[in-house]
Amino acid sequence: MNKKSNLAFGKKNYxxxxxxxxxxxxxxxxxxxxxxxxxxxxLGLTIGPIVVMAGFIIQFFAIMHKPKEDK
Known part of the structure; x- marks a missing residue:
């Protein structure tokens, strides 16, 4: 039984x-x-903002990643 999910993102995205x-x-x-x-x-001027930017980049890739479709 193979159901297609109606969710916009896959498990890896989440x-x-x-x-x-x-x-x-x-x-x-x-x-x-x-x-x-x-x-x-x-911490306030260098390390913290770099870590925050990395978090936003990860979010960008999480949204843009296209899940593989099972056939």
């Missing part, structure tokens, strides 16, 4: 989206952990 959300949360958390005044330290 897994990548969850990973991307986790990376985004990690990046924003890193920016808040900066102890320098107004977040002007290494």
């Amino acid at each position: 897994i990548l989206m969850l990973i991307g959300i986790g990376v985004l949360i990690t990046g924003f958390t890193l920016m808040t952990l900066d102890k320098e005044e107004y977040g002007f330290g290494v």
Whole structure:
């Protein structure tokens, strides 16, 4: 019995989206952990934004990835 799913994304898309959300949360958390005044330290200006950008790139690929169709 082979049913075609009506969902827009496949299982791999949703897994990548969850990973991307986790990376985004990690990046924003890193920016808040900066102890320098107004977040002007290494975490707030360099590492945190790079991790957040990586999270958005993962989300982009999660949305654009086309699931393989089973025949």
